[in-house]
Structures are given as C-alpha cells and as structure tokens.
Amino acid sequence: MLCDHDSNGIVHMELPVSSPFHPPQRTLMGPGPSDVSPRVLAASARPTIGHLDPLFVGLMDDVKRLLQFAFQTKNELTIPLSAPGSAGMEAAFVNLLEPGDKAIVCQNGVFGGRMKENVERCGCTAVMVQDRWGDPVDPEKVAEAISAHPDAKVLAFVHSETSTGVRSDARLLCGMAQSAGMLSIVDAVTSLAGIELPVDDWGADVVYSGTQKCLSSLPGISPITFSPAAVEVIATRRHKVQSWFLDMNLIMGYWGEGAKRAYHHTAPVNAVYALHESLLMLEEEGLGASFTRHRNNHLKLVEGLSRLGLDLAVSEPWRLPQLNAVVIPEGKDDAKIRRRLLEDFNLEVGAGLGELAGRQWRIGLMGSSSNQVNISRCLTAFESVLAS
Amino acid sequence: MLCDHDSNGIVHMELPVSSPFHPPQRTLMGPGPSDVSPRVLAASARPTIGHLDPLFVGLMDDVKRLLQFAFQTKNELTIPLSAPGSAGMEAAFVNLLEPGDKAIVCQNGVFGGRMKENVERCGCTAVMVQDRWGDPVDPEKVAEAISAHPDAKVLAFVHSETSTGVRSDARLLCGMAQSAGMLSIVDAVTSLAGIELPVDDWGADVVYSGTQKCLSSLPGISPITFSPAAVEVIATRRHKVQSWFLDMNLIMGYWGEGAKRAYHHTAPVNAVYALHESLLMLEEEGLGASFTRHRNNHLKLVEGLSRLGLDLAVSEPWRLPQLNAVVIPEGKDDAKIRRRLLEDFNLEVGAGLGELAGRQWRIGLMGSSSNQVNISRCLTAFESVLAS
Numbered sequence: 190m191l192c193d194h195d196s197n198g199i200v201h202m203e204l205p206v207s208s209p210f211h212p213p214q215r216t217l218m219g220p221g222p223s224d225v226s227p228r229v230l231a232a233s234a235r236p237t238i239g240h241l242d243p244l245f246v247g248l249m250d251d252v253k254r255l256l257q258f259a260f261q262t263k264n265e266l267t268i269p270l271s272a273p274g275s276a277g278m279e280a281a282f283v284n285l286l287e288p289g290d291k292a293i294v295c296q297n298g299v300f301g302g303r304m305k306e307n308v309e310r311c312g313c314t315a316v317m318v319q320d321r322w323g324d325p326v327d328p329e330k331v332a333e334a335i336s337a338h339p340d341a342k343v344l345a346f347v348h349s350e351t352s353t354g355v356r357s358d359a360r361l362l363c364g365m366a367q368s369a370g371m372l373s374i375v376d377a378v379t380s381l382a383g384i385e386l387p388v389d390d391w392g393a394d395v396v397y398s399g400t401q402k403c404l405s406s407l408p409g410i411s412p413i414t415f416s417p418a419a420v421e422v423i424a425t426r427r428h429k430v431q432s433w434f435l436d437m438n439l440i441m442g443y444w445g446e447g448a449k450r451a452y453h454h455t456a457p458v459n460a461v462y463a464l465h466e467s468l469l470m471l472e473e474e475g476l477g478a479s480f481t482r483h484r485n486n487h488l489k490l491v492e493g494l495s496r497l498g499l500d501l502a503v504s505e506p507w508r509l510p511q512l513n514a515v516v517i518p519e520g521k522d523d524a525k526i527r528r529r530l531l532e533d534f535n536l537e538v539g540a541g542l543g544e545l546a547g548r549q550w551r552i553g554l555m556g557s558s559s560n561q562v563n564i565s566r567c568l569t570a571f572e573s574v575l576a577s
Numbered sequence: 578m579l580c581d582h583d584s585n586g587i588v589h590m591e592l593p594v595s596s597p598f599h600p601p602q603r604t605l606m607g608p609g610p611s612d613v614s615p616r617v618l619a620a621s622a623r624p625t626i627g628h629l630d631p632l633f634v635g636l637m638d639d640v641k642r643l644l645q646f647a648f649q650t651k652n653e654l655t656i657p658l659s660a661p662g663s664a665g666m667e668a669a670f671v672n673l674l675e676p677g678d679k680a681i682v683c684q685n686g687v688f689g690g691r692m693k694e695n696v697e698r699c700g701c702t703a704v705m706v707q708d709r710w711g712d713p714v715d716p717e718k719v720a721e722a723i724s725a726h727p728d729a730k731v732l733a734f735v736h737s738e739t740s741t742g743v744r745s746d747a748r749l750l751c752g753m754a755q756s757a758g759m760l761s762i763v764d765a766v767t768s769l770a771g772i773e774l775p776v777d778d779w780g781a782d783v784v785y786s787g788t789q790k791c792l793s794s795l796p797g798i799s800p801i802t803f804s805p806a807a808v809e810v811i812a813t814r815r816h817k818v819q820s821w822f823l824d825m826n827l828i829m830g831y832w833g834e835g836a837k838r839a840y841h842h843t844a845p846v847n848a849v850y851a852l853h854e855s856l857l858m859l860e861e862e863g864l865g866a867s868f869t870r871h872r873n874n875h876l877k878l879v880e881g882l883s884r885l886g887l888d889l890a891v892s893e894p895w896r897l898p899q900l901n902a903v904v905i906p907e908g909k910d911d912a913k914i915r916r917r918l919l920e921d922f923n924l925e926v927g928a929g930l931g932e933l934a935g936r937q938w939r940i941g942l943m944g945s946s947s948n949q950v951n952i953s954r955c956l957t958a959f960e961s962v963l964a965s
Contacts, residue, residue: 207860210636210853212626221843225625233847234622237613237795238600239925248598271797272660275842276822303821310819401843407625409659409797409845431698431819433691434664452930454663455609455789457797459621460848465598472595537627542840 215531216558218567219539220351220512221379222401222408223555225463229406232466233459240456248465249444249456255468259381259404259476260396260414262388266437267414268444269400269464271457274378277397277411279307280435281374284415284423285343285395288312292343293334293371295326297357298350299543300376308345311431316341322350322544323514325507326357328365335369344371348386349379351402352542354503354514354551356384363391372419378402381412382471383483383511383555394419400460403483403511405556406467409460467556483510486559490552493568497575502549511559513552514545518575523547526574534570603919604946606955607927608739608900609767610789610796611943613851617794620854621847628844636853637832637844643856647769647792647864648784648802650776654825655802656832657788657852659845662766665785665799667695668823669762672803672811673731673783676700680731681722681759683714683750687740687931688764692733699819704729710738710932711902713895714745716753723757732759736774737767739790740930742902742939743895744772751779760807766790769800770859771871771899771943782807788848791871791899793944794855797848855944871898874947878940881956885963890937899947901940902933906963911935914962922958 217224238245256267270277282304286292290313294304297320308315316338318330326346335344344366348359359375366373372394380386383403388396394416401408415423415437423430423437430436434454442451471479487510491501494515502514517523523540527550530536539551552567605612626633644655658665670692674680678701682692685708696703704726706718714734723732732754736747747763754761760782768774771791776784782804789796803811803825811818811825818824822842830839859867875898879889882903890902905911911928915938918924927939940955 207857208639209620209857210623210639210850212624212632212850214624215626215630217625217627219627222625222627222846225847230622230624230847232597234618235598236600236602236618237605237610237789238603239605239607239610240796242603242919242925244600251596251598272664272822273842273845276660279820279822306817306821310817310821399843401625407845407847408628408843409848429694429698432667433694433698434660434667454661455787455796457661457795457845457848458610459613459618459795459851460797460845462598462600463847469595469597531630537630 213535216536216563216566218553218558218563219537220551220553221399221555223405223553223558225405225407226470226557228470229463229466233407233463235462237458240458241450241452245458246450248461252461252465252468253444255465255472256412256414259412259468259471260386260388261390262414264388264414264416266420266441266445268440269461270411270413271454272411273409274397274399274411275303276435277399277413278303278376279432280413280437281395281397282307282311283430283432283435284437285372285374285419286311286313287426287428291316291338291341292345293318293331293338293341295320295331295346297324297326297353297355298322298347299352300347300350304345304376323353323355323502325355326362328358328361331362331365335365339369341371343374345374347376349377349384349509349512351379351512352545354509354512355507356509359393360391363393367392372422379509379512382479384480384509388414400464400467403556404464404467404471405558407460407463409457410464483554483559486510486554486561486564487513490554490564490567493564497568497571499571511553511555513554515550515552517548517550521575529574530570534566536567536570601923604924604951604954606941606946606951607925608939608941609787609943611793611941611946613793613795614858614945616858617851617854621795621851623850625846628846629838629840633846634838636849640849640853640856641832643853643860644800644802647856647859648774648776649778650802652776652802652804654808654829654833656828657849658799658801659842660799661797662785662787662799663691664823665787665801666691666764667820668801668825669783669785670695670699671818671820671823672825673760673762673807674699674701675814675816679704679726679729680733681706681719681726681729683719683734684708685712685714685741685743685745686710686735686738688735688738692764711741711743711890713743714750716746716749719750719753723753727757729759731762733762735764737765737772737897737900739767739900740933742891742897742900744897747781748779751781755780760810767897767900770867772868772897776802788852788855791944792852792855792859793946795848795851797845798852871942871947874898874942874949874952875901877949878942878952878955881952885956885959887959899941899943901942903938903940905936905938909963917962918958922954924955924958
C-alpha cells in the first residue's frame with residue numbers, strides 16, 4: 190500500500206486495484222460519525238425491500254413516530270430526509286424563504302456561515318448577528334437585530350455548534366422569534382438525543398438534525414421537523430421551492446400524514462432500517478437517561494483531560510457534553526498527534542474547523558461513543574502521544 | 578398487525594410499537610431497488626469509519642476509478658453524490674444553468690417532466706420536445722428545436738426512461754448537442770451497468786445515475802460524471818449555484834482530483850462501502866458480460882410472458898432489457914394482481930407511473946435481479962395470479 194502525507198497531515202493511500210474494503214474498527218470520538226453499534230449495522234444489512242412496499246410504508250410510520258419522540262414534538266411533518274444534515278439545512282431555508290425575503294442569521298461558528306450561504310442562494314438577504322467563535326449566540330444582539338429588522342421572516346441559529354462545541358439558548362431565541370412574529374430555524378445536527386431538544390416546548394418552527402451524531406446511526410439522513418405554522422407557510426408559497434428534490438410540498442406526498450405515498454424519489458431503504466433501529470435503542474434507554482449519560486460521561490472526560498493538563502475552550506455553562514473543544518497545548522503538532530492517535534490507537538478525534546484549525550481538537554462523546562470504555566481509551570491514548 | 582387497503586391497492590399496516598423491523602426476502606423485479614446481493618449487504622455493514630479518515634479517502638479514490646470504468650469515461654469529476662438519483666438530476670441542472678438560460682428538454686415519460694421542473698426552478702426556460710410515452714425521443718423534432726433555439730445552452734434527455742421502459746438514441750442526441758455547441762445532460766439512472774453507456778465515446782457532458790438499479794447496490798447515492806467542458810462551465814459561473822449542498826465547486830474540494838479533501842458534508846460512509854462492493858462485482862463480471870446477461874435474460878422473460886399472453890408495450894428496437902413495460906390485459910385488476918404477487922409470492926413488480934398507471938406493469942431485470950431463477954419465479958407467479 191502506497192502512503193504519503195500531505196500538508197494537512199492527512200495520509201493518502203492507494204488501494205490495490207479491485208480489492209474489497211475492510212475498514213478497521215476505529216473508536217470514533219470526532220464530531221461524527223460516532224460509533225455505530227453492531228445492532229444498528231445488522232439492521233442496516235437486512236434484505237432491501239421496495240420503497241413503496243406496504244411493509245416499508247409501515248416502517249415509515251414507525252420511524253415518524255420515533256422521530257416525534259426524539260424531537261419531543263407532535264409535529265405531523267417529522268421525517269427523515271434522504272440526504273445528510275447539510276441538505277436538512279438547505280431544506281429548511283429553501284422551503285421557508287421566497288426571493289426577496291429577509292432572514293436574521295446568528296453566526297458563532299462554521300455552520301452559521303453556511304446558513305448565510307443558504308439564505309443568499311435563495312435570493313434573500315441575510316442580516317448577520319456575529320459572535321466570537323466559542324461563545325454562545327448573544328440574545329441582546331439578536332434583540333437589536335429583531336428591532337432593527339422587524340420585517341425579517343426567519344430567525345436562524347445553531348443550537349449545538351459542531352465547529353466550536355458551544356450550546357446556545359434555543360428556548361430564549363425561539364421565544365424571541367415567536368414574539369416578533371418570525372419563524373425560527375434551528376440547527377440541531379449535534380443536539381438530537383444528546384441534550385434537551387423539546388421542539389414543541391420551545392415553539393421552534395423548523396429543526397433539522399443528522400443521524401451520525403448522537404443517534405449513532407449511519408451517516409446520510411437528516412431528520413427534520415416542521416411546525417404547523419411552517420407547513421402553512423410552505424403550503425401557501427407564491428413561488429415554487431427552488432429545489433425539486435427538497436420541496437416539502439412534494440415530499441409530503443410520500444411521507445405526509447394520510448398521504449397516498451406517492452413516488453417522489455427512492456428512499457434510502459437500508460439507511461432507514463438503521464435509523465429505525467437506532468431510534469428503538471433511544472426509546473429503550475429513554476431520552477432523559479440518554480441526556481444524563483452524555484452529561485456524566487462529559488464530566489468524566491473533562492476531569493481526565495484536566496489531569497493531563499488539557500483545557501476546554503468553552504466556558505462551562507455553554508459546553509456541549511457530546512462535543513468537547515480542547516485547546517491544543519503550545520508547541521504541540523496538531524496533525525502529527527491526530528495521526529498517531531489514529532494509527533497507533535485506532536482513535537479518531539476531530540480537527541479544528543475553519544478559523545479554529547490547528548488551535549483546537551474536538552473530542553466527541555456522541556451516542557454509542559459516549560461510554561466509559563471510550564473515555565479510558567481516549568485518555569490513555571492522549572497521555573501516551575502527549576508524553577512522546 | 579392492522580391492515581387496510583387504500584384506493585391504490587397499497588396496504589397500510591401499523592407496526593407494533595418499538596418492534597425491530599425484519600423485512601421479508603422479496604424478489605425485487607420492479608423499477609428499482611433491485612435485489613441487493615448478500616455480498617453488498619455485508620460490505621455495507623462493516624464498521625463505520627470517519628469520512629475524513631485516510632483509509633476512507635483511499636476508498637474514495639477507488640470508487641472514483643471504478644465509476645470511471647462503469648461510465649466508460651476518463652472524466653476526472655466522476656463521483657457518487659450523497660443523495661438519490663433525483664438529486665443527481667438536480668445537480669446536473671443547477672450546476673450547468675444560470676438564471677435566464679434556455680434548455681431544450683426532451684420528454685417521453687415521467688422523468689423528462691422532472692427535468693422541465695428543474696430547469697424552471699433554476700429561473701430558466703425549458704423548450705420542450707414532446708414524444709408519446711412509450712416512444713423514443715424523436716431526433717427530427719430535436720433537430721427542429723435546435724435550429725429554432727440555437728441559443729439554448731443545454732440539451733437534456735432521458736437515455737433509459739424508467740417510466741416507460743424505452744431507450745433513446747443517446748449517441749445521436751449527444752452528437753447533435755455537440756454540433757450545435759450545446760452541453761448535453763443525460764439521465765442514465767436505469768442505464769448504468771445494464772446497457773451500453775460509453776460516456777466519452779458519445780461526448781456526453783453530464784451523466785447521472787442511481788445505485789439501486791443495474792448496480793444493485795443500496796438506494797441513496799447518485800453516481801455522476803462531468804466532462805471537462807461541463808467542469809469549465811461550472812468553474813466560470815457568474816452566479817453561485819443555487820444549491821449549497823449540490824454545488825460542484827464545493828464538492829470538488831472533497832471529491833476532486835488532488836483536492837485537499839476539505840470537509841463539505843458527511844459522506845454516507847456505509848452506502849459508499851456498498852457501492853464499492855457492487856462496482857467490484859461489476860468489474861469482475863465485466864461490462865460487456867453484464868450487458869449480454871441483461872440482454873439474454875430480457876429475451877427469455879419476453880418469451881415466457883408471450884406464452885402467458887402478455888405483450889410488451891414498447892416496440893422491439895427501443896426496449897430496455899432491464900425494464901420491461903407489459904400491457905395489463907383487458908379486465909385484469911392491476912392493484913389486486915400486484916398485491917397477490919407481493920403477498921403470495923414475495924414478488925415486487927412495478928406499477929405504471931403517471932399517465933400509464935393502471936395500464937402497464939414494469940418488470941425489472943436489473944443487476945443482481947437479472948437471473949434465471951427470478952425469471953422462472955416471475956413467470957410462475959404471473960401464471961398463477963392471472964389464472965385465478
């Protein structure tokens with residue numbers, strides 16, 4: 190096998206021609222994907238059936254019910270989109286916004302910047318509320334933006350910033366949107382099943398997530414939920430949604446309540462099997478128990494990192510238990526250390542993203558990855574590579 | 578288990594709460610998904626690794642090479658999009674077209690109509706070339722449209738119309754586009770690995786497909802290839818691509834040749850494992866052998882159907898061997914027969930789509946589904962249900 194390292198410390202290997210791929214058993218403690226349990230992998234490998242098969246249609250109903258449970262919502266339009274979380278983000282914006290609309294977008298990391306891209310590509314104006322990467326969204330700045338732009342249709346923010354490990358006060362922000370008569374769009378890609386995400390209680394309008402974070406299912410699907418107010422806006426649009434693939438008016442014909450299950454696209458059948466199994470596991474554990482597990486394991490990890498002299502980058506009240514941003518100590522070689530963790534310990538941790546590249550690591554404790562064995566493995570590995 | 582039948586003959590069942598889903602072993606002879614081999618299912622259930630893991634990056638290179646082989650192309654930008662074929666279609670249009678552009682769109686079934694939707698949602702004009710559903714695209718009408726609209730940027734058509742079982746003359750149509758200085762967009766969702774698809778030889782510019790047809794991999798990914806001319810157009814756009822998720826300028830940073838493998842979205846890792854395995858199987862069999870197998874099995878099926886008094890809807894030279902459109906005999910109950918095939922024989926065949934609903938069945942012989950056992954099973958099942 191040929192290897193070389195590029196300037197990012199990423200190893201490129203050429204596989205031999207026509208050889209089956211047998212991945213190693215990594216410990217996935219980056220920003221996702223997280224460790225997928227054998228139970229979920231086994232479910233995903235069950236025989237493929239048709240996307241219009243009555244048995245698959247029955248499964249779809251069960252997946253919708255389980256997603257409502259996970260999102261803590263009664264929203265009828267609560268479904269898995271057949272594409273990753275970034276398509277979930279796009280679905281939120283292209284369905285709610287029409288050309289000429291204005292959206293207030295809070296940015297305190299990479300993903301707020303993507304929201305801006307999405308707003309502008311809809312032919313709309315993004316009013317940006319900027320906060321330092323590593324801080325939560327500042328509600329006072331949001332209040333100012335709302336009072337300066339009362340005509341904005343949408344207030345969008347990231348609940349769990351995967352690039353910085355920061356939580357923002359979603360309850361407060363959704364309430365502010367509601368009071369101002371705006372719709373809220375909440376990025377909860379890293380939140381779902383890891384920390385409280387009571388969609389109805391917050392009065393959130395569109396909330397999207399991913400399957401490869403705290404659900405620990407296969408990457409590739411975006412669970413998303415729309416409030417009745419959001420559905421009303423989508424149903425009464427003046428222009429067609431610019432994306433045919435993500436047009437909820439069409440997707441509702443396949444996934445919607447009492448729908449005729451009209452063909453729209455071929456659902457990723459086996460990925461839906463996997464999602465279903467991961468949601469069953471969540472239901473068995475219980476939402477509250479899952480949140481407590483994520484919280485307790487986070488505290489254990491932080492304690493251990495502190496013994497190794499590693500500091501967290503985020504102030505305590507706003508830390509995400511499922512994604513720990515760690516300051517890279519002065520003089521340590523980021524890429525070399527991550528490479529050693531991967532090659533010698535089969536351990537993946539995340540690099541810093543965007544302006545935090547080279548300055549932070551991101552250690553995930555998401556879903557199935559959030560357990561005592563992984564914490565011990567991670568601490569042992571860091572102790573070893575930092576000492577050498 | 579509660580069941581009821583709706584007006585389409587689709588059975589809705591309520592699953593018991595919180596029960597794992599164990600699908601039956603269906604024989605998939607509809608318009609896709611096709612039978613996924615145990616080898617591909619096993620590959621898909623291997624341990625998930627990170628989408629930026631050097632080993633995954635190596636796998637990506639091998640998948641690209643194998644897709645170039647399957648598409649018979651040297652196009653560098655030949656990748657699997659992380660979403661189904663309908664997203665592949667959208668990627669083709671949103672990347673090539675800019676607001677105000679004009680595209681000639683050939684429609685002879687459902688999917689040409691989707692192309693029109695895509696063109697219009699890009700803020701562009703679709704010049705439609707209509708043919709009867711069940712006929713191939715008429716090159717004379719296309720020539721007329723080209724001479725009436727020499728300013729069109731794109732000529733788009735469906736090579737294998739999945740809704741009607743009809744092939745069109747892609748070589749001729751791509752040549753006409755090239756002579757007129759237009760870019761060609763070719764829907765090859767049902768073509769890839771089933772019939773000749775020599776992308777470079779045709780001079781096709783953007784060709785997209787799906788994984789769940791003649792590749793017999795898991796549904797959810799769209800292989801797509803862009804000619805150097807198409808890449809040049811995308812790289813020199815005046816406006817940003819309206820879809821962030823499908824913007825090839827961004828996706829090239831992750832999948833592109835010599836790219837830094839910059840994070841764009843989380844790839845559907847396990848679905849890529851499955852795709853890789855299915856492409857290895859195709860390479861082992863050989864493209865020519867796969868085409869011959871599809872052709873021979875089609876002839877056997879047609880012979881058997883004819884003995885049962887069932888006629889094909891498409892004239893012989895334009896029949897797709899991988900998708901056989903069968904005329905429903907007078908007085909036979911479409912939904913009831915498909916339900917009996919499914920419930921009594923675990924056999925899925927496709928209903929008619931759009932204006933052909935209730936008038937035709939679509940019997941697929943795609944990829945792993947194209948074999949003698951399936952043909953016998955299908956003929957036996959039809960013989961039984963038609964007799965009663």
